[in-house]
Amino acid sequence: MPWKAIGIFDSGVGGLTVLKEIVKALPQEDTIYFGDTARVPYGTKSPETVTRYSLEIASFLVKRDIKLLVVACNTASAASLDVLQKKLPIPVIGVIEPGARRAVAVTRSGKVGVIGTAGTIRSSAYAKAIKRLNPEVEVITRACPLFVPLAEEGWTDNEVARLTAHAYLDGLREEGVDTLVLGCTHYPLLKKVIGETVGDGVKLVDSAEETARTVAEILRAKAMTRPSSEQGNHHYYVTDIPAGFIRVGNRFLGGRLGDVYQVSIDGEKG
Amino acid sequence: MPWKAIGIFDSGVGGLTVLKEIVKALPQEDTIYFGDTARVPYGTKSPETVTRYSLEIASFLVKRDIKLLVVACNTASAASLDVLQKKLPIPVIGVIEPGARRAVAVTRSGKVGVIGTAGTIRSSAYAKAIKRLNPEVEVITRACPLFVPLAEEGWTDNEVARLTAHAYLDGLREEGVDTLVLGCTHYPLLKKVIGETVGDGVKLVDSAEETARTVAEILRAKAMTRPSSEQGNHHYYVTDIPAGFIRVGNRFLGGRLGDVYQVSIDGEKG
Incomplete structure (x- = not known):
């Protein structure tokens, strides 16, 4: 279990500030970031729609074997944190x-x-x-x-x-x-x-800082951190062409964004 | 045929500047405006996706009996104008x-x-x-x-x-x-x-001005304008909660936005 990755999702690129703080707090951890760039922004959509999207993304990430999920999006945290915490077998942390x-x-x-x-x-x-x-x-x-x-x-x-x-x-x-x-x-x-x-x-x-601190506390409390001698790997998934995400993401992370993969989650069971 | 409305669509609220110029040029005409506010923005989406959305919206508007369609969105004009002009039985005008x-x-x-x-x-x-x-x-x-x-x-x-x-x-x-x-x-x-x-x-x-001018020219050339003594009615459809559209739309039109209806076009045949 400690070897699994931390899953992080946002409607787009903004959650990378949360990822950055998590990597700073827990450099030994693998992360999988999901940016729903085809459907960004969430802020104008109804809570029901945002919850449906959140469940689809959570399902995608859980299949990739994560040990904890961070909802690095204020809108999704407000709309769907309760539902995600009830439905998922792993800890779920929001940003609010x-x-x-x-x-x-x-x-x-x-x-x-x-x-x-x-x-x-x-x-x-x-x-x-x-x-x-x-x-x-x-x-x-x-x-x-x-x-x-x-x-x-x-x-x-x-x-x-x-x-x-x-x-x-x-x-x-x-x-x-x-x-x-x-x-x-x-x-x-x-x-x-x-x-x-x-x-x-x-x-x-x-x-972002406070969320990363909470993630570190929970993983430590459950003895789910990797040995601090490790160096984490970081993967990125987006739902639309990655060009814009890569450009802005590099600005957010100071040019250290790795490979970004485009995926479709239409019809992913939430 | 002259009594039918002019259909106008955009990914969101921006196309209202085009509507405004059309109403200025042709105050006797009815208009139906469609803002795809649930899926805005189009600019980050692939041309295939934008074309699919455009066909769905065109289908929705054609069913409401329009005589001409204005693609009041630069992204949709670039991606799908050709396809729309081939598929639809009415004139289709882009903004580019x-x-x-x-x-x-x-x-x-x-x-x-x-x-x-x-x-x-x-x-x-x-x-x-x-x-x-x-x-x-x-x-x-x-x-x-x-x-x-x-x-x-x-x-x-x-x-x-x-x-x-x-x-x-x-x-x-x-x-x-x-x-x-x-x-x-x-x-x-x-x-x-x-x-x-x-x-x-x-x-x-x-x-926006140039597009309105083109619309007026085409309708006049085809004798499809309503008598200039008439006063047009204006209807608005959006795909997400109308609050934001109404607030920004009133700013765009100087406070004269009428009733706005929320509709779903998921699964609308393009």
Whole structure:
């Protein structure tokens, strides 16, 4: 069992920020990443549709013998984590719970900001998760639709990124948040600009980092990690032509993306 | 036959700029707009997949008795216009040919710029269409991935839009283009900023306007227009929850979007 891989999926390329943190935390582990690039984005689709897609992908990955599944997609975590945890015989980790837990632990003012895509913010998934942990914490949310295309374009440290960050975030700072959850897997790429915009007084919570920490804790607790002398291998599957995934993925991982395979999962039993 | 509606489809909300110009040119006509919002974007999908989707949508619209079909999507125009024109018993108009024809007519320097999404630019559809009309014209292209999210966010006249336009367009101006094709249905919303960025010396070609002009010409030539005393009705179909389409669509049409219906076309025979 320890020798099996960690499965990670996202609607597209964004979950690679989670993969990157997992590899940093557990370099000895094999990973299999699945990006549903033919059907991206999930944020505009109904929860039922997203759950159907998630089950299809989970089925594909479980057949490839994984020991743990990471739902590295905020929309899929919000829509389908419960169903996946019930249906699968392995641990399933989403990205929302770890970020929410960290935010609750970190805040001193009791005011937490959450930024994400329009879909994630509309779902209130982070607000609900934070309130479940501590109903006293006030959650102030803001959708930042331009951050994803900025990250994919590689404009993460220029004047456009800075102006955009001010337009989205100045209001949050004025409302007195002392903690800001990066509630979208793309946002860690904009961490520097976001941090400079909100200032030192606001602590950033990176869901990708927190998720990787949770994965490492669970595998260690179950004695399911590989020996730390090992060096993991990394495989990538996508559902549409890989060109765009490779280009953007290399930007996300700093040019270290390996081989990417295109597969079809139409009709895969969820 | 004249009393039938004009059918228009796009992968999402962008084609509404084409609808708007058609309504301006032919206010007496009924229209049926189809936005495939569950499967947007098309730009990252293979031509085979886009052609299959286009045939499904065309079949749906033809059953609702249309007299002419407008493919108000650059990706679908590039991938499937030929097939649709062969298969359907009614005229089918794409957005690429009208824009290309106008650019060739307008340029004096013989240097035409084309901007569009990464998918449209990669397909070389405009460059090929322009070269077919006049092989002497030099075509210089530039993908502008941030323009679509800027238009959808409504940031069409702020500092972020201006800086982004300069980053994308200054190079084109320096290369000496005197004509610039807005090769994406979203871009007419950024026309003001784009025009100010490239300056008076560069003539903008709005594919939406040119397509509407072509539609009017064809219907008039076939005596298929309704009497000009009439006032058209406008219906909208989308494949995912309509909320986002309604919000962005009202921005595109200036708040005059009518009722929007969600439909499923899974399994629709193409």
